[in-house]
Amino acid sequence: MIMTSAVTPVLPADCTLPNWLETCLLSHRVEGERGTPPTDKSNSELVCRAFEFAYALHQGQMRASGEPYICHPIAVASLLRDLGGDSAMIAAGFLHDIVEDTDVTPEEIEAQFGGEVRRLVEGVTKLSKFNFQSKTERQAENFRRMFLAMAQDARVIVVKLADRLHNMRTLEHLKPEKQRRIAQETSEIFAPLANRLGIGRFKWELEDLSFKYLEPDAYRHMQDCVSEKRTDRESRLQLVAATLRERLEEAGVKVVEVSGRPKHLYGIYRKMERQQKAFHEIFDVAAVRVIVHNKDECYRTLAIVHDAFRPIPGRFKDYIGLPKPNRYQSLHTVVLGNHGRPIEVQIRTLEMHHVAEYGIAAHWKYKESGGSSNTQVTTDDEKFTWLRQLLEWQSDLKDAREFMEDIKGNLFAEDVYVFTPDGDVVSLARGATPVDFAYRIHTEVGNHCAGSRVNGRIVPLDTPLQNGDIVSIITQKNGHPSLDWLNYVVTAGARNRIRQWYKRSHRDENMARGRDMLEKELGKNGFESLLKSAPAQTAAERCNYSSVEDLLAGLGYGEVTLNLVVNRLREAVKLHQPLTGSEVAQSDPEGLLAEAVTSPSRSHSSTSSDSPILGIEGLLHHMAGCCHPLPGEPIIGAVSLGSRGIAIHRQGCPNVEPVPGDRLVPVSWNAGDSKNGHRPPTYPVQVRIEVIDRVGVLKDILSHLSDLQINVHKAQVKTFPGQTAEIELGLDVRDHAHLEQTFNQIRKMTDVLKLRRLSQGE
Structure with a gap:
């Protein structure tokens, strides 16, 4: 076991200890010298020991920026402390890279700091010590592990987000290609995760930093635009804020705060892209935020705002009555300000504001008296149903690429809110159908879905649901999923449940x-x-x-x-x-x-013969069209009765069985012929693929074959209503091993059910 001594760390000038850590270390050592335990063991002893442990192990290690590596764990721990993290979280911030970058094992961490810290560190640690077939597979396994740990303790992902945020802040020291890769992953995974957890301050900064490296020209342009108009914008916000403060005081509403808030660069850029507008055409690049004491005052404030300024129709959103899945609550309205320009006003309570800023971390930073700071998210927590669904879906997805696509799609999905007949709110991805709703209620409801009613009317199952719809599902005992549903369901959960049912039935x-x-x-x-x-x-x-x-x-x-x-x-x-x-x-x-070898074919011994087929040198021969033999497969020659010479068949070909023995010629492939350039470059093969019938499945298969540089000389599709489809392809391959490689790639596709090679007449 590695032990550390309580020595005062000496850091270079560009990596100073934060005041809170200096105070913690000083208090810990003074009380240790007196022989008395620290006054606050949870917030002092564990944190100090974790820092000293990390300091000792990271000594001599440097970051790409040239600064000591310990500066990174200190920064991560500071971010977690600012979020209100407990001692275990802050300790994990110091230790999060220990398992990956040193020889310390998780067992040693548990022995020194307890099982709670070990679980947090293990949840964040990358799977760097396992062998994977591709970067995509490695990335998928990293996220699988992280989400599983997150299900047991949501603090895991908060530690990881703090780690990623500091890495993004120092990204300029890496090579450009690595900058783009990390920024892309941050934009696709970590910023949406911060949004799902409601940690607004992390989400905004992660998005802006990703934007800086992915779209550097657009980022600089947005900076210039925002800087040029800042003075005018601030004066307008101050005038609106002053007017609102005065009107609220007259009405007797006790205001905690009225302030202007600039929107982050990436948010403005996305709005410009979405609405196809220039910067000067975007009016709500900033908002006025009003914070009051309770929910009743929120709605009273809304009435006062609409009385003081003219509201713009269709621009009001009530996130208090219908909170976002990340528990964000606020009233949003857009009004015409004093200067006749639209301006957004956000109204919320102080508690809602804390949740908007800190999300799940608000439990720790602003917990009620007597509340536990070790708030954990379990699969039964209705406020984080999206996490439960992620964990359910990932158990069904074995393909790394499909897993990553579904994770990204679920994190980015915009939500639509519908109601059950009992009045419960269900959030679904925009564009969701009654089938998506049925599977969200329960897998068996989806599997036996036979129809649906929306607002009391029977509607087709492919009808997109709208905000406020009341949805009920009609089930039948003998009902089962239809493969047609895959053409219009939009949630990963529904799609994977349909596929799972079909796989189980076969x-x-x-x-x-x-x-x-x-x-x-x-x-x-x-x-x-x-x-x-x-x-x-x-x-x-x-x-x-x-x-x-x-x-x-x-x-x-x-x-x-x-x-x-x-x-x-x-x-x-x-x-x-x-x-x-x-x-x-x-x-x-x-x-x-x-x-075992990676391909089933075995090479024959090389020879100097120029003929591609050994045993018939100099004789007229051709490849039999009934079985299309490939190099690497056992073959037999059959003397034709006509003038075509010897036909080369695969051994076991049905057309060879009736041929008399005196007309059969033992032959084999010339393995050395490929080196001499005499073997034809490709051979034709006919294959039949049974697939789940959906739009674009043929295109996806052809795309895979194109990536493998496989020529397709024939394609034919047969469809049957309510059943699977059949695709027959004519491929040109080099040999049997090449065919097996091609088959493996096609079988990896989720929609492919059966795949086999055809003989003549099938």
Whole structure:
């Protein structure tokens, strides 16, 4: 275990200790010297020990800016303290990079600082010590882990947001390509997360900093525009604020604050883009905020505002009656100010203001007397249903790219508010349909949905819902999802539930397909024993499946690739290698994984012959059109009765069975011919793909094939009402291994249900 001594840290001038930390350290040491415990153990001892521990371990490490690395944990801990974080959060701020950047283990952190701090640090730590197939997969696993930790304790994501905010503040020291990558991730994930948690001060700064690196020219232009008009804008805001303050005092409304608030640069830029307007055409680039004592005074203030200034129709929003999903509450109205220009007025209570600024952190910074500062978000917290849905959906998404797309879509989604017949408010993504509503209520309601009523009228299931609609679902006992629903549902939850139902209804078929694929790759000897071994279960869990059967079904359905499964099996066998004797044999019976190769084809020995087919050199021959043999597959020659010479078939081709033995010629592929340039570059193959029928599925498949540089010489689609669709493609591939690689890429697509190679006449 690593121990640290309580020495006074010496930092360079450009990295000074904040006053709060100096006070904490001084109090801690003075009381320690007296031999008495600190006066506030939770806010002093733990924080000081965490700082000293991080200081010792980060000594000698430098940031890209050239400053000591410890400056970063100090800045993160300070941000968390400003949010009102408790001692465990602040300690985690100091320690959040320890596991990733040093040899300290989570067990050592728990031994020194307790399980609470360990959980926070582990939730933030990246998965840098695992091997992933791609950056997308690594990113997806990082977020899966973070969201799971966040479900147990929402403080995890607050620590991560503080970490990301300070990194964004110092981003100028990195290379441009890394700046853009980090800024893009911040814009797509972390700023929306801050918004979902209601931490407005983090959200605005993260958005502006991302904007600075992603759109530098537009950012500088916005800075110039805002600076030029600042004096006029501030004078208008002051005049409106003074008028409101006077009118409110006359009406006897006790005002906490009336002030002007400039809107952040990215917010103004997005409004310009959305409305296709120039800066001078955007009037509400700033707002007047009125803070009062209670909810009743909010509505009284609204009446006074509308009496003092002319309200603009259609620009009033009541977020007190219908709070945003992040619990933001306020009254927003746009009025014509003293100068005849529109200006936004926001009205809220002091408590609402704290929630708007600090979001979930308002629990810690402004907790009621007797309240706990260790407020945690659980899956039962109705105020964070979006988090529960994220966690439900991520368990269904095995493909890293699809997981990231759904996460981004859910975080960015604008909400529409509808009501159940009992008057409960349900928030859905804009454009949601009754099917989305049904699945939000319960999975079984969605699976048995047969119709819907909106405001008392029966409407089609693809009807977009509007704010204030009262929705009820008509269910049937024998009802089940329709594949057509995938063409119009907009929420990830509904889409994935429909797919999951379809996969479960074909589970046995998918398991059989997955088993065949894996057995073909690894061979039959010892295959059944391998599937029952501990490494197989470990591999399934690393692929985010709870059992080997689920893994085989996912492989057959195309959720996970064959290469990934084999690689995870290899890693699992290595993990179990410390076992000896019979245990090793049980982990890898017959040495399957030691001998397995990434492609099922085996190369023949090279030869100097110029003919692409060995055994018929100099004879007239052609590739049989019935089975389209590929290099790497076992082949046989059959002498044709006509003048076409010898037809080359795949071994096992039905058309070879009736051919007399005296007309069969043993042949094989010339592995060395590809090096000599004599082998034709591609061979034709016919494939049939069964897919979920939706708009754009053929385009997506062709896009995947284009990325693999596969030529498609034929495409035909057959659709059947209410059923799956069939796509027949003619592909040009180099050899059998190339075909298997192509099949693996197509099977990865979520909408692909079956994929097989065709023979002539099918």
